[in-house]
Amino acid sequence: MKIVGHNLTTKESFYFFEIAKGLWITSRHFIYNMYFHIAHLLGKYPEVPAAVTIQYPEEKIPLSRRWRGRHRINARPDGSPRCVACMLCETVCPVQCIHIVAGEHPDPAIEKYPVSFEIDVTRCCWCGMCEEACPVDALYMDTGKNPEPGFSREDLLYRKEQLVKEMPLPGCQRSLNAPGQGPMEANPLGL
Amino acid sequence: MPTLTIDDQQVTVDQGTTILEAAKKLGIAIPHFCYHPRLTKVDACRMCLVEVKDAPKLVTSCSNAVRDNMVVFTGTPKVEEARKSILEFILINHPLDCPICDKAGECTLQDYYFRYSSQPSRFKDNKVEKHKVVDLGAKMVLDSERCVVCGRCVRFCREVVGEENLGIFNRGDHSEIGTYPGKKIEHNYQGNLVDVCPVGALTAKDFRFKCRSWLLCKADTICPGCSNGCNAVVHFTLRSFNGIKGQRVFRLTPRENNDVNKIWLCDVGRWGYSFVDSIDRLTTPALKKGEDFVKGDWDTALRETASGLKTVVERYGPSAVGVIPSPHLTNEDLYALKCLFSCVLKVANIDFKLPGLDKGEGDKLLLKADRHPNTRGAELLGLSGTGLSAEAMMEKVKTGEIRALYLAGSDPVKYIGEKAEEALSRAELLIFQGTNFSASCKLAHVILPGATFVEKEGTFTNYQGRLQKINKALEPLGEALADWEIFTRLGKRLGAYPSYRCAEEVFKDMAREVAPFNGLSYQKIGPQGIKIADSSQ
Ligand code: SF4
Ligand code: SF4
Ligand code: SF4
Numbered sequence: 001m002k003i004v005g006h007n008l009t010t011k012e013s014f015y016f017f018e019i020a021k022g023l024w025i026t027s028r029h030f031i032y033n034m035y036f037h038i039a040h041l042l043g044k045y046p047e048v049p050a051a052v053t054i055q056y057p058e059e060k061i062p063l064s065r066r067w068r069g070r071h072r073i074n075a076r077p078d079g080s081p082r083c084v085a086c087m088l089c090e091t092v093c094p095v096q097c098i099h100i101v102a103g104e105h106p107d108p109a110i111e112k113y114p115v116s117f118e119i120d121v122t123r124c125c126w127c128g129m130c131e132e133a134c135p136v137d138a139l140y141m142d143t144g145k146n147p148e149p150g151f152s153r154e155d156l157l158y159r160k161e162q163l164v165k166e167m168p169l170p171g172c173q174r175s176l177n178a179p180g181q182g183p184m185e186a187n188p189l190g191l
Numbered sequence: 192m193p194t195l196t197i198d199d200q201q202v203t204v205d206q207g208t209t210i211l212e213a214a215k216k217l218g219i220a221i222p223h224f225c226y227h228p229r230l231t232k233v234d235a236c237r238m239c240l241v242e243v244k245d246a247p248k249l250v251t252s253c254s255n256a257v258r259d260n261m262v263v264f265t266g267t268p269k270v271e272e273a274r275k276s277i278l279e280f281i282l283i284n285h286p287l288d289c290p291i292c293d294k295a296g297e298c299t300l301q302d303y304y305f306r307y308s309s310q311p312s313r314f315k316d317n318k319v320e321k322h323k324v325v326d327l328g329a330k331m332v333l334d335s336e337r338c339v340v341c342g343r344c345v346r347f348c349r350e351v352v353g354e355e356n357l358g359i360f361n362r363g364d365h366s367e368i369g370t371y372p373g374k375k376i377e378h379n380y381q382g383n384l385v386d387v388c389p390v391g392a393l394t395a396k397d398f399r400f401k402c403r404s405w406l407l408c409k410a411d412t413i414c415p416g417c418s419n420g421c422n423a424v425v426h427f428t429l430r431s432f433n434g435i436k437g438q439r440v441f442r443l444t445p446r447e448n449n450d451v452n453k454i455w456l457c458d459v460g461r462w463g464y465s466f467v468d469s470i471d472r473l474t475t476p477a478l479k480k481g482e483d484f485v486k487g488d489w490d491t492a493l494r495e496t497a498s499g500l501k502t503v504v505e506r507y508g509p510s511a512v513g514v515i516p517s518p519h520l521t522n523e524d525l526y527a528l529k530c531l532f533s534c535v536l537k538v539a540n541i542d543f544k545l546p547g548l549d550k551g552e553g554d555k556l557l558l559k560a561d562r563h564p565n566t567r568g569a570e571l572l573g574l575s576g577t578g579l580s581a582e583a584m585m586e587k588v589k590t591g592e593i594r595a596l597y598l599a600g601s602d603p604v605k606y607i608g609e610k611a612e613e614a615l616s617r618a619e620l621l622i623f624q625g626t627n628f629s630a631s632c633k634l635a636h637v638i639l640p641g642a643t644f645v646e647k648e649g650t651f652t653n654y655q656g657r658l659q660k661i662n663k664a665l666e667p668l669g670e671a672l673a674d675w676e677i678f679t680r681l682g683k684r685l686g687a688y689p690s691y692r693c694a695e696e697v698f699k700d701m702a703r704e705v706a707p708f709n710g711l712s713y714q715k716i717g718p719q720g721i722k723i724a725d726s727s728q
């Protein structure tokens with residue numbers, strides 16, 4: 001371990017000059033930002049940026065296509081989830097927050113389907129491993145949504161009925177099939 | 192005895208041993224599908240090919256016997272190439288079902304693919320489609336696409352069960368396993384088909400889709416289904432929400448023991464575990480108040496039991512107490528019971544032999560008519576014939592001569608019927624200790640919840656007199672306790688009783704006191720059990 005010491009110079013030890021310097025920097029930014037904000041309101045100098053902060057929630061940063069938001073389950077054309085209840089997401093989930101009960105599907109070509117599928121987002125750590133583990137075109141985290149606060153734990157238990165209705169954020173879809181539709185012409189990520 | 196060299200290691204084996212078995216002795220695994228140590232050899236799959244020096248072609252190691260001075264290579268490029276080709280051939284029409292296949296994680300084909308092939312498919316045509324989800328009867332489902340046509344299932348039914356249930360129909364890549372038209376499989380050994388099938392073609396309805404194999408923990412146990420005492424492995428989960436909520440035990444699979452069950456398990460035992468997590472499990476001590484039961488804690492329930500027994504013994508003598516234990520309990524439980532009742536309370540009326548205890552339906556292979564795992568153990572511990580018989584006790588309960596009756600896991604109403612029901616309802620004090628609700632439990636004044644075979648350590652003695660050990664896999668459900676622990680706690684309230692802390696301590700005492708167990712310890716029993724007495728009768 002290295003201890004980095006800093007001995008005050010004579011000028012710094014007076015404090016007054018340092019305080020004045022700090023006030024000067026703050027006021028300079030304040031006056032500059034206010035001037036350009038007012039100028040923008042009057043339609044002047046639109047090319048010069050004012051404050052560097054993003055004016056959330058009016059303004060939002062564009063999300064990366066890889067951004068991990070709330071989960072969704074991709075739907076088959078008939079609206080049922082594409083999930084085959086393989087429990088790989090349940091297995092890989094490091095916090096064990098996915099709970100699946102599998103059942104026998106009447107169609108032998110599908111065979112296995114989730115009778116119930118729950119994600120307990122109170123425990124989810126947004127690692128995205130479930131999305132990676134899914135061997136079929138089912139589980140995605142491309143909704144672009146943050147988890148919403150809820151009034152009870154029940155509100156934060158996302159079930160398959162709700163997950164299957166979620167839509168991908170336009171431009172960020174990571175599934176090969178659009179929800180409820182057949183195969184797309186090309187991979188949306190250009191892969 | 193021929194001596195041969197396999198991969199530069201020398202081994203001497205019996206005349207007639209196959210190369211595969213000789214290699215196994217050296218710890219060299221040769222992949223195979225159709226070979227099974229307990230079925231005839233058919234060399235159908237060609238997966239076990241090895242190179243033998245001076246042989247013109249690769250030979251099948253499962254069916255070729257060793258010769259003296261033979262030199263075998265199991266890992267040459269030629270052998271590896273052959274394995275890879277065989278796997279590619281099998282996988283041409285194999286569906287990509289692993290995510291939904293119950294066998295995944297313990298599938299031979301999956302393992303071999305990753306170990307010996309790992310090459311991407313080169314097949315461009317459409318796969319041959321076969322029947323999926325074929326119902327084979329009440330217990331099994333077949334998926335023909337996943338079948339590698341090794342024929343093990345056909346041979347199992349023919350050779351072990353002695354029934355012609357399954358056959359291979361059609362030819363080439365259209366070969367399919369199936370039952371004969373209009374027939375279903377009905378025998379009691381269908382669960383073994385899942386075990387003999389190297390892939391996920393045969394799946395059991397009981398386990399189907401309930402859990403993935405890799406989420407299950409395993410513990411060695413003994414099947415509690417009958418007095419045969421088949422060696423088994425219990426598969427359970429510690430995660431409360433895997434599969435079906437509330438289910439902890441998912442299946443029983445056989446463990447090899449040449450002297451008991453070979454490598455098989457019958458369906459009655461294999462699928463008889465459901466009582467462990469069933470809704471009628473007794474999870475808290477309960478006391479009868481009027482017509483209803485109220486939940487109590489151990490303290491109250493044991494106080495009530497102890498004071499009740501004490502009063503009866505003091506007022507009317509030990510002959511006014513009757514005890515009917517169940518041969519479902521372990522030797523440790525029964526020994527603790529015996530200590531309590533015959534040593535502390537001097538009760539002579541202890542008899543486990545309810546009439547009809549051994550009147551189930553057995554068969555020639557494994558299943559015995561006596562559906563209790565520890566009947567022989569109860570006999571060896573002398574829990575019968577010291578006083579009145581169980582049936583006579585019922586009569587005396589009815590006439591009021593026996594005032595307190597202790598049912599340790601036994602259910603007289605099930606075996607004796609109405610007569611017992613009438614008698615039990617007249618008892619002054621009826622204590623029921625057991626795992627699940629039953630007709631006798633309904634009449635009890637005090638209910639003490641006991642642990643099932645997966646929730647306690649202990650030993651069973653099977654019908655041959657072989658002592659075998661069960662292990663604790665799970666904690667008892669709710670507030671239930673192992674039966675020996677209940678007797679220990681009760682013993683402390685009734686007099687001088689050893690304070691046992693684990694089943695092993697009970698066993699040590701038993702090994703000192705009871706002749707057939709003399710000198711034994713849990714270490715000496717080992718995974719395969721030890722014969723301590725002759726078969727009963
Ligand atoms: S994002 Fe990670 S923590 Fe959340 S459900 Fe998926 S695997 Fe589990
Ligand atoms: S990994 Fe995909 S298919 Fe498998 S259970 Fe999860 S969501 Fe369903
Ligand atoms: S049988 Fe084996 S390889 Fe075939 S789908 Fe099942 S797990 Fe996969």
Ligand code: SF4
Pocket residue numbers: 337338339340341342343344345368387388389390392393
């Ligand atoms: S069903 Fe299984 S055991 Fe029977 S032939 Fe097919 S792969 Fe072999």
